[in-house]
Amino acid sequence: MAVSSDELVLQLGPLYEELNRAEKSGGNVAPIVVELNQCVTLIKLGGEENLRKASNLIALIRNKISLIQEAGISQTTYLYQKTGITLLILTVLGFIILIYGSRIYWTLWYRTKRNWVVES
Protein backbone atom coordinates (compact mmCIF):
# COMPACT_ATOMS: atom_id res chain seq x y z
CA MET A 1 0.00 0.00 0.00
CA ALA A 2 1.38 3.43 -0.97
CA VAL A 3 2.22 5.79 1.88
CA SER A 4 1.88 9.55 1.49
CA SER A 5 4.72 11.94 2.30
CA ASP A 6 2.59 13.61 5.01
CA GLU A 7 2.08 10.25 6.76
CA LEU A 8 5.82 9.59 6.66
CA VAL A 9 6.66 13.05 8.03
CA LEU A 10 4.25 12.40 10.92
CA GLN A 11 6.23 9.24 11.79
CA LEU A 12 9.47 11.23 12.17
CA GLY A 13 8.36 12.96 15.40
CA PRO A 14 7.71 9.76 17.41
CA LEU A 15 10.88 8.29 15.91
CA TYR A 16 12.84 11.30 17.21
CA GLU A 17 11.29 10.75 20.66
CA GLU A 18 12.65 7.18 20.63
CA LEU A 19 16.05 8.48 19.45
CA ASN A 20 16.00 11.01 22.28
CA ARG A 21 15.42 8.26 24.85
CA ALA A 22 18.20 6.12 23.32
CA GLU A 23 20.62 9.08 23.48
CA LYS A 24 19.70 9.80 27.12
CA SER A 25 20.47 6.18 27.98
CA GLY A 26 23.99 6.67 26.57
CA GLY A 27 23.55 5.16 23.09
CA ASN A 28 25.47 6.46 20.06
CA VAL A 29 22.72 7.87 17.84
CA ALA A 30 24.99 9.56 15.25
CA PRO A 31 24.38 6.88 12.51
CA ILE A 32 20.61 7.14 13.13
CA VAL A 33 20.71 10.92 12.67
CA VAL A 34 22.38 10.39 9.26
CA GLU A 35 19.67 7.88 8.27
CA LEU A 36 16.89 10.17 9.46
CA ASN A 37 18.28 12.93 7.22
CA GLN A 38 18.28 10.42 4.34
CA CYS A 39 14.60 9.79 5.13
CA VAL A 40 13.87 13.52 5.04
CA THR A 41 15.60 13.82 1.64
CA LEU A 42 13.66 10.87 0.20
CA ILE A 43 10.35 12.28 1.48
CA LYS A 44 11.20 15.70 0.03
CA LEU A 45 12.05 14.17 -3.36
CA GLY A 46 8.68 12.41 -3.37
CA GLY A 47 7.54 9.84 -5.90
CA GLU A 48 6.30 6.34 -5.14
CA GLU A 49 9.76 4.70 -5.22
CA ASN A 50 11.40 7.27 -2.90
CA LEU A 51 8.49 7.18 -0.46
CA ARG A 52 8.64 3.38 -0.37
CA LYS A 53 12.40 3.59 0.38
CA ALA A 54 11.74 6.17 3.11
CA SER A 55 9.06 3.93 4.65
CA ASN A 56 11.46 0.94 4.68
CA LEU A 57 14.21 3.11 6.16
CA ILE A 58 11.88 4.30 8.95
CA ALA A 59 11.08 0.67 9.85
CA LEU A 60 14.80 -0.15 9.86
CA ILE A 61 15.61 2.89 12.06
CA ARG A 62 12.88 1.92 14.53
CA ASN A 63 14.50 -1.52 15.01
CA LYS A 64 18.01 -0.05 15.29
CA ILE A 65 17.00 2.53 17.92
CA SER A 66 15.80 -0.11 20.39
CA LEU A 67 19.12 -1.98 19.98
CA ILE A 68 21.10 1.26 20.44
CA GLN A 69 19.11 2.04 23.59
CA GLU A 70 19.88 -1.39 25.09
CA ALA A 71 23.57 -1.05 24.19
CA GLY A 72 23.60 2.46 25.69
CA ILE A 73 22.14 1.26 29.00
CA SER A 74 24.73 -1.54 29.35
CA GLN A 75 27.59 0.82 28.34
CA THR A 76 26.50 3.43 30.88
CA THR A 77 26.14 0.79 33.62
CA TYR A 78 29.65 -0.50 32.82
CA LEU A 79 31.06 3.06 32.90
CA TYR A 80 29.45 3.74 36.30
CA GLN A 81 30.71 0.42 37.72
CA LYS A 82 34.26 0.92 36.35
CA THR A 83 34.43 4.49 37.69
CA GLY A 84 32.99 3.51 41.08
CA ILE A 85 35.40 0.60 41.60
CA THR A 86 38.43 2.64 40.48
CA LEU A 87 37.50 5.55 42.78
CA LEU A 88 36.98 3.11 45.67
CA ILE A 89 40.43 1.56 45.11
CA LEU A 90 42.04 5.03 44.91
CA THR A 91 40.26 6.13 48.12
CA VAL A 92 41.43 3.01 50.01
CA LEU A 93 44.95 3.59 48.65
CA GLY A 94 44.80 7.22 49.86
CA PHE A 95 43.81 6.14 53.39
CA ILE A 96 46.57 3.50 53.46
CA ILE A 97 49.11 6.17 52.51
CA LEU A 98 47.73 8.61 55.13
CA ILE A 99 47.79 6.02 57.93
CA TYR A 100 50.75 3.81 57.06
CA GLY A 101 52.64 6.14 54.68
CA SER A 102 55.43 7.01 57.12
CA ARG A 103 55.92 3.42 58.21
CA ILE A 104 56.02 2.16 54.61
CA TYR A 105 58.43 4.91 53.59
CA TRP A 106 60.89 4.35 56.46
CA THR A 107 60.68 0.54 56.12
CA LEU A 108 61.58 0.84 52.45
CA TRP A 109 64.30 3.38 53.30
CA TYR A 110 65.81 1.04 55.90
CA ARG A 111 65.65 -2.01 53.58
CA THR A 112 67.42 -0.21 50.75
CA LYS A 113 70.12 1.24 53.00
CA ARG A 114 70.66 -1.37 55.73
CA ASN A 115 73.88 -2.62 54.13
CA TRP A 116 75.38 0.82 54.02
CA VAL A 117 78.44 1.40 56.15
CA VAL A 118 78.95 4.72 57.86
CA GLU A 119 82.57 5.81 57.69
CA SER A 120 84.06 8.61 59.62
Place this chain on the structure above:
Amino acid sequence: MIDDEIKIISIAVILAMGAITAYPLLSTIVIIEPHSEIGVLGPKGIISDYPTNVKTGEPINLFIYIGNNEGRAQYYRIIIKLVPDGSNNTGVANAETIDTVDLFLMGGENKEISINFSISQPKNNLQLTFELYTYNPEIHSFAYRNRAKLWLSVT
Protein backbone atom coordinates in the same frame (compact mmCIF):
# COMPACT_ATOMS: atom_id res chain seq x y z
CA MET B 1 59.75 15.94 57.33
CA ILE B 2 60.62 14.06 54.17
CA ASP B 3 57.89 11.38 54.71
CA ASP B 4 55.22 14.13 54.90
CA GLU B 5 56.35 15.42 51.52
CA ILE B 6 56.13 11.90 50.09
CA LYS B 7 52.62 11.58 51.59
CA ILE B 8 51.46 14.87 50.01
CA ILE B 9 52.89 13.91 46.61
CA SER B 10 51.25 10.45 46.78
CA ILE B 11 47.86 11.91 47.73
CA ALA B 12 48.16 14.49 44.91
CA VAL B 13 48.90 11.68 42.41
CA ILE B 14 45.88 9.71 43.70
CA LEU B 15 43.62 12.79 43.41
CA ALA B 16 44.82 13.37 39.83
CA MET B 17 44.13 9.72 38.97
CA GLY B 18 40.66 10.05 40.56
CA ALA B 19 39.91 13.15 38.46
CA ILE B 20 41.05 11.35 35.27
CA THR B 21 38.87 8.34 36.18
CA ALA B 22 35.76 10.43 36.93
CA TYR B 23 36.11 12.76 33.91
CA PRO B 24 34.27 10.56 31.32
CA LEU B 25 31.32 10.24 33.70
CA LEU B 26 31.26 13.92 34.69
CA SER B 27 31.53 15.07 31.07
CA THR B 28 28.23 13.27 30.25
CA ILE B 29 26.30 15.16 32.92
CA VAL B 30 27.69 18.65 32.30
CA ILE B 31 24.77 21.05 31.84
CA ILE B 32 25.15 23.69 29.15
CA GLU B 33 22.85 26.58 28.24
CA PRO B 34 20.82 24.89 25.48
CA HIS B 35 20.30 26.98 22.37
CA SER B 36 19.94 26.69 18.60
CA GLU B 37 21.24 29.05 15.94
CA ILE B 38 19.78 30.09 12.61
CA GLY B 39 21.33 32.40 10.04
CA VAL B 40 20.87 33.26 6.38
CA LEU B 41 23.85 33.24 4.04
CA GLY B 42 24.07 34.62 0.51
CA PRO B 43 24.25 32.59 -2.72
CA LYS B 44 27.99 31.94 -2.19
CA GLY B 45 27.45 30.62 1.34
CA ILE B 46 28.89 33.74 3.00
CA ILE B 47 27.39 36.72 4.86
CA SER B 48 27.19 38.97 1.79
CA ASP B 49 25.65 39.32 -1.70
CA TYR B 50 22.12 38.97 -0.40
CA PRO B 51 19.49 39.53 -3.08
CA THR B 52 17.56 42.77 -2.47
CA ASN B 53 15.73 43.25 -5.79
CA VAL B 54 14.52 40.24 -7.74
CA LYS B 55 12.20 39.76 -10.69
CA THR B 56 9.05 37.65 -10.53
CA GLY B 57 9.86 34.03 -11.27
CA GLU B 58 13.61 34.64 -10.95
CA PRO B 59 15.31 31.77 -9.08
CA ILE B 60 16.65 32.82 -5.66
CA ASN B 61 19.44 30.75 -4.15
CA LEU B 62 20.34 31.14 -0.48
CA PHE B 63 21.89 29.09 2.32
CA ILE B 64 20.44 28.59 5.78
CA TYR B 65 22.88 27.99 8.62
CA ILE B 66 21.61 25.88 11.54
CA GLY B 67 23.67 25.24 14.67
CA ASN B 68 22.69 22.77 17.38
CA ASN B 69 23.94 23.64 20.88
CA GLU B 70 21.13 21.86 22.71
CA GLY B 71 23.46 19.24 24.14
CA ARG B 72 21.58 16.44 22.35
CA ALA B 73 20.41 15.40 18.88
CA GLN B 74 17.65 17.68 17.65
CA TYR B 75 14.88 17.52 15.06
CA TYR B 76 14.53 20.93 13.37
CA ARG B 77 11.92 22.40 11.08
CA ILE B 78 12.56 25.62 9.18
CA ILE B 79 9.49 27.31 7.72
CA ILE B 80 10.24 29.94 5.09
CA LYS B 81 7.57 32.63 4.86
CA LEU B 82 6.96 35.74 2.82
CA VAL B 83 5.83 38.43 5.24
CA PRO B 84 4.49 41.73 3.82
CA ASP B 85 6.30 44.81 5.14
CA GLY B 86 4.57 46.54 8.03
CA SER B 87 3.45 43.29 9.63
CA ASN B 88 4.16 43.83 13.28
CA ASN B 89 5.08 40.27 14.24
CA THR B 90 7.50 39.33 16.95
CA GLY B 91 7.18 35.56 16.85
CA VAL B 92 5.42 33.22 14.46
CA ALA B 93 4.34 35.15 11.37
CA ASN B 94 0.87 34.66 9.97
CA ALA B 95 1.95 34.72 6.33
CA GLU B 96 2.36 32.70 3.14
CA THR B 97 4.67 29.69 3.51
CA ILE B 98 6.94 29.15 0.51
CA ASP B 99 8.94 26.16 1.74
CA THR B 100 9.50 23.87 4.72
CA VAL B 101 12.81 22.18 5.49
CA ASP B 102 13.20 19.33 8.01
CA LEU B 103 16.60 18.45 9.41
CA PHE B 104 18.20 16.32 12.15
CA LEU B 105 21.43 17.46 13.80
CA MET B 106 23.62 15.88 16.46
CA GLY B 107 24.46 17.97 19.53
CA GLY B 108 27.29 20.37 18.65
CA GLU B 109 26.76 19.87 14.91
CA ASN B 110 25.95 22.61 12.40
CA LYS B 111 24.93 22.56 8.76
CA GLU B 112 24.35 24.86 5.80
CA ILE B 113 21.36 23.98 3.65
CA SER B 114 20.94 25.27 0.12
CA ILE B 115 17.46 26.51 -0.73
CA ASN B 116 16.08 27.53 -4.13
CA PHE B 117 12.78 29.21 -4.75
CA SER B 118 11.12 31.95 -6.75
CA ILE B 119 8.38 34.49 -6.05
CA SER B 120 5.55 34.81 -8.53
CA GLN B 121 3.88 38.06 -7.37
CA PRO B 122 5.52 41.51 -7.53
CA LYS B 123 5.71 43.07 -4.04
CA ASN B 124 7.84 45.74 -2.38
CA ASN B 125 9.69 45.46 0.93
CA LEU B 126 8.96 41.84 1.64
CA GLN B 127 10.36 40.17 4.72
CA LEU B 128 11.68 36.75 3.81
CA THR B 129 11.41 35.08 7.21
CA PHE B 130 13.09 31.82 8.23
CA GLU B 131 11.36 30.49 11.34
CA LEU B 132 13.18 27.83 13.32
CA TYR B 133 11.21 25.20 15.21
CA THR B 134 12.51 22.33 17.35
CA TYR B 135 10.61 19.14 18.03
CA ASN B 136 9.71 18.96 21.70
CA PRO B 137 9.19 15.35 22.87
CA GLU B 138 7.24 16.54 25.91
CA ILE B 139 4.47 18.08 23.83
CA HIS B 140 4.92 15.68 20.86
CA SER B 141 5.06 18.66 18.52
CA PHE B 142 7.26 21.43 17.15
CA ALA B 143 7.87 24.56 19.20
CA TYR B 144 8.97 27.93 17.80
CA ARG B 145 12.51 28.89 18.79
CA ASN B 146 14.00 31.64 16.70
CA ARG B 147 14.04 33.31 13.28
CA ALA B 148 16.16 35.09 10.72
CA LYS B 149 15.01 37.71 8.22
CA LEU B 150 15.93 39.09 4.84
CA TRP B 151 14.32 42.12 3.16
CA LEU B 152 13.70 42.10 -0.58
CA SER B 153 11.54 43.65 -3.29
CA VAL B 154 10.02 41.72 -6.17
CA THR B 155 9.39 43.63 -9.42
